[in-house]
Amino acid sequence: MILVTGATSNVGREVVGQLAAAGREVRAFTRDPDRVADIGPSVKTVTGDLAQPETLRAALAGVERVFALSGGGPEQPLHDANLAQAAAEAGVRHVVKMSVIGAEYGFGDLMSTWHLAGERAIRQVGLPWTFLRPGEFMSNARLWAATVKSQGVVYWPHGHVKVAVIDPRDIAALAVAALTSPGHEGKAYRISGPEALTVGERVGTLGAALGRALRHVEIPVSAARDAAARAGRQPLVVETALTNMGSDDYRVPYAQVLPVSRDVLGREPRTFAEWAADHIGLFR
Structure with missing residues (x-):
């Protein structure tokens, strides 16, 4: 059991x-x-x-x-x-x-x-x-769903930071x-996931899956924390994770593409494009 x-x-x-x-x-x-x-x-x-x-x-x-x-x-x-x-x-x-x-x-x-x-x-x-x-989950993009549907916009901080989302x-x-x-x-x-992507690159991938252009707008960590709290996430956890992304010490590890999926599972991890295609209904 x-x-x-x-x-x-x-x-x-x-x-x-x-x-x-x-x-x-x-x-x-x-x-x-x-x-x-x-x-x-x-x-x-x-x-x-x-x-x-x-x-x-x-x-x-x-x-x-x-x-x-x-x-x-x-x-x-x-x-x-x-x-x-x-x-x-x-x-x-x-x-x-x-x-x-x-x-x-x-x-x-x-x-x-x-x-x-x-x-x-x-x-x-x-x-x-x-x-x-x-590291960071691809599924954190679920927090973008409401504004993607209503405005075609993703509001999120640290848009230039590359992260190998999983x-x-x-x-x-x-x-x-x-x-x-x-x-x-x-x-x-x-x-990690198979590639390091910025928020803007993930937004572009999501837009391609939807068949329409989306925009990314940079916001403070505090605004993203409050939006996540309204969606039921723990604000302290969200704020800590997003604040980390603003530190050079954290950026390098979070951007690394690691071999564990290949070594343990014998295959490459799924891409963000695959995740977006499988969950596109959340954003329509």
């Missing part, structure tokens, strides 16, 4: 789906069972909260492997520590944690610090682990590989 926490997130939902498609026994952990009602008939669901350790015992009963994904934010280290301790007590054999690329470099921003503390908690309980450390489906595929095949224990995978 494999337990997937964060089962309603972009990556978590993909991990659940890919595991189920591979015929694996999956248990989806969520605080809101209504959000996993459509997750698939073969998938078991369990309700709980990573902030409440007493809810983890039943969720982990009979579980051999765990995909650990929390919503992020200041509570991240506590969530990871609670899950790690409960997993160790339940006899779990392997934890695959969703981390961030900043943890690879020991960055001192809030998000990297939270994830490094979570990684440390998993190490300290002595469980075999794998850490996935992706499809959440590829992150999930790496998680599934680590959860279902040997040889990934004790490894941390730095993950």
